[in-house]
Amino acid sequence: MTPLFPHARSRYFFVSDTGNHRILFLDATDHSSLKYVESFGVMGEARSDRTGFHFPAGIAVMAPTVESFFGPTIAAVFVADRHNNRIVKLRLAYRTDPSHPAYKGEMPSLLWGGQYFRDVTGMNYNESLLDPVGVSIYRHFIFVCEAEGNAITILTTNYVAHEELIYVTELYPPPTIQLTGSFSTTEQGYLWFAYVRRPSTHGLGSIYLPEPIVESPPASWIEEFRTQCTNATIYNTFIMANSTLYDEHVLYVLNAARINWRFPYRPGFLSKDSFNLTVMFDLVLWNETVLEGQMEYCLPPPPATTPPMLSANEDGWNTPGGGSILLTGGSAPQAIGWTVVTILIGLMLLENV
Structure with a gap:
């Protein structure tokens, strides 16, 4: 509780009004009644942009969220936008700084916070969502159940670009199991899900989540x-x-x-x-x-080495001794060899004479 979140103790409900393509924001602080605050989306109008939904279904809340440490954002509300094959992220946040005396008493609102969408015909089609119907939060992960895709996709938020949701992995049921979309994760690391075993057996199953999901720490900038x-x-x-x-x-x-x-x-x-x-x-x-005693200064770059073509002397030579030509170890035997050949040829000519 800080002056930046004056309504952090309040109780709020978020309801997917599927047929009307909107999310209802209700105040349940008064235990005897529910008070309508606002809605996100246009009443009765299906949309696929930043202003609405097309058959919103499952909904889940993450509080606090990464934005909470940078401004007056209480929570993030994730919505399965079913017919748009995407997950929409809404921020429960204040439009102005509530700690400022001029804005005291202002209520939080549902604001656009980003989306996750991959085109099924695009390059990352394997990361796309097909008929997402359920959403659940486990630690810093967002679980999405796909009815048509028959999979549970795991996402997480980008700790730098907060509007971006990042694909992590997918969980698949056995071939004979069809997910219905109703599922939930628990703090102990279990995932419970409703399913249909073909052809018509209904059941409730559970799995223990993979260890990397259970143990991995959240990314920290x-x-x-x-x-x-x-x-x-x-x-x-x-x-x-x-x-x-x-x-x-x-x-x-x-x-x-x-x-x-x-x-x-x-x-x-x-x-x-x-x-x-x-x-x-x-x-x-x-x-x-800030750095908690971990600061290390950056080392200066190493001195540049001068290219050979730029390291000649005043006479333009890049060899010791100026312009004199020095015999190398490999040239001396070659010179001696030519001398021996010359002497032999001279002796042969004398014998012929």
């Missing part, structure tokens, strides 16, 4: 950033000379490191201007706070 070397010249020369670049870089890194730079009255506050020493960037403080 800040951890990757801490492993990179620090170029002091860039910080002291370029970033310090451009206030816009300074704010953009410092604020992004502070957000990624989950350091409080917004609210001075809350614990762990660190001003974004703390690194500005006027004449240079405070890399010591940067290392102690």
Whole structure:
């Protein structure tokens, strides 16, 4: 709970209104009633762009999400847009900064957050979705059940480009099993699914998820950033000379490191201007706070080697001693050999005389 998420304690429901091609946003904070807040999509109108759906089906919520550390986004809502063969990501977020006194009391809204779509006739057709009907969240993965594709596709979010969803892998049932679309994942790593065993036997099955899915840590931009070397010249020369670049870089890194730079009255506050020493960037403080003592300076590039064609002396020669020609080890025996041949020919001529 921070002033950036004033409604984090509220209870919200999201409902797929399939026939009307929209998602309903309901406030369930009052336990005795449900309050309509808004809807995403055009009532009764099928769409395939950023403004709506075509038969939305399964729905799942991820909270918090990667955007939560960079701005006022409470959660991500993933919707199986069935007839568009895609997964739509909506952000439950504020349109303005709710911590600002002028916007106090503003409710969060459902905003476009991205989509996952692969053309079945395109290059990545094997990563496409065919009739997605169910969605479930497990850790930092999004599971999508395809009715026509008869598979469960696993996606994850891009930790840099937050609107992008990345294909991870697919899970397939045995040949005689047809997935119905109803499924769920558990915190213990199990996946439960409803199925039909051909020709007409209905059942409920479960599998334990593959170990890489259960054990793999979520990708972290800040951890990757801490492993990179620090170029002091860039910080002291370029970033310090451009206030816009300074704010953009410092604020992004502070957000990624989950350091409080917004609210001075809350614990762990660190001003974004703390690194500005006027004449240079405070890399010591940067290392102690953002990089957690892992900073290593980038080594200077090795000196360039001069090409042979550019290393001649004043006379234009690239050999020791200027223009004199030196015999090499291989040329001496050759010269001696020619001398011996010349002497032999001379002796033969004398004998003939």
